[in-house]
Amino acid sequence: MSFSLQQIIRGMCWLLSDRQYGDICDKICSPNCKNVCSKINGFCDSGCIFGKFGADCLRSCGAGCLSGCHQNDGSCQCKTGWQGQNCDGCDLNHYGHDCSTKCSANCKRRTCNIDTGSCTYGCERGFYLEKCEQACSPTCPSACKRQSGECEGKCPVGKYGSYCNKTCSRTCNDGCSKIDGLCTSGCIDGKFGAACLQTCSDGCISGCHQFDGSCTCKTGWQGLHCDECTPNNYGEKCYQKCSSNCLNGTCLRNNGSCIGGCKGNFTGDTCTLGKIKRIFVTG
Template sequence: VLQKFKVKLNDVANSCVKERRYTISPTIVDVSCDTTVLVKVLTLEGLVAPHVCTIYVSAGRNIALKQRAQQTSTATPMELNKATNAVDGRKEANNNLGYCSHTEQGLRSQEWNVTLAHPSVLYRILVYSSEDDREITGGFTLSTHSSSGNLIEIWRSSAAKDATFEPYDFILLSHLPTQTVKIKGGYGMALSMCEVFVFGEYVCPDLHHGLSCQKRCQCKGHEVCNVATGKCAPGCPVGYYGFQCGLVCNSSCHEDPCLQVSGQCYRCPPGYKGDGCNDDCNSGTYGESCEQICSEFCINECDPIDGYCECSTGYRQPKCTECSQGTYGSQCAMNCSSNCLNRRCHHITGRCGACRGTHIGHNCE
């Protein structure tokens, strides 16, 4: 569904020029338009998901998603409270289901941090803490640091939020390249974060471009290219490249034209990669230009075209997403106990997050 809607700017059809879409997760998609027009109205039309939670415009993408997170201690049970829970894309406040990070309490000041894949310009940070732990999460400090560890900006949070589960919202002003975000609690306090969103964009080295700065510019005279698209100014007509734009792009290029100097395809059909889209995807990758990563919960290799695979216990096909509410186990074929509150349990073990009425125990017997 995320790929079947159209983006319209200022109520003008086909105004999102050279549109590119990057699926971050089953519920998150990045859309980029190559335009310099002042946009006053943004419209999504066509087949749109029945519920749209948030739309971020010109705020960057969540570059903390699935990145390396650490914390100074981990509360028990450790498998449910690990630091990476705060960058898994789920902001729901439920420690019992392993959705949040949680440190121990009563020790020295506790710290949680995430290290970004590349130095990045940050625009905004949202911190969702556990609704059950508001009283021990308020009063923390948040700081940003360069790749060499130098402090860039630091904030002190206000008092704990109320029961509306409103996030702590930090607007960044320096826009200096940042690699690490740190959150530190007061002395003796535990830290509990259900999700930390870090919105920004990678700072690519010279002559590199792409979402992860993994592609080299191919501009004539070694000119710097557009960091998002790799395009060179003034550019060739669509489908042409080379000196005086006299060469035709390879017919294997998928929908988009090729790089204007080398003729390398911008994108390849699902299952293929390489300059001419003639190479099969490497093991563990799939999709257009092999840019998607197979789920870590695949038992065997995933299909190089659509990512389909057999899944580990607690996850379901086609792409090994977590079991839906009320189910768990192998292929999510088992139902949570009817005594679990709201029929919710851990997607692997079946352990209830909470019990109905007077029922007690892991399975609310």
């Protein structure tokens, strides 16, 4: 029986070389084979070194494998934080390059993006930002907006602003507008204006109109806001009557001085002094 040159070379190769294979031993076995490889196809029939798998042991076990992996399909038991048949990805509750960082406890379902840690389903009530690491304002009545932290819904009575952290004027009757703090339910007695910061005139009988301060006047007062004395009254509270000796009965509000002069024989600023009569004596 005669052999071809190729057969002779193959036989010598197979006998003398442990790390080569092929018809003429022109191929190198995978360095990850535990021992020698098949002379026919180069497969690592004796298994792979630790951390490798596949027929030729060129694939690496998943980074999350607890202790090596199955030679054929790479399946393994996962470390904490990892998941998948090959333990090559983070589970829903961990993130980062080594899946060792837990998702924030403030994430709904404790679930986050495996790369960034951003909460997948949003935040638990009372928290905001991507990882829900910031607490909403304590004055928010419920939740707050994910990106800005601005309160959602109405503010508690007495508070206003995007974060419900501003206090309504105490002169508001029942809270104020969340947007600008203006009193939406009227003012307490004696106050008027959009923010109820202006005081009704002393001349009002009982409070005044919320928007313009107009009111019904007490005796001695006049004007839309009842903030002027009538022509016949004077003084801080307009309750003092001008002297009956004033011409036309009118006087200045601040001191009662008669505006048009005095009647008859009276004199003085308030026309309360009588004129001195001169007596002529004849000799």
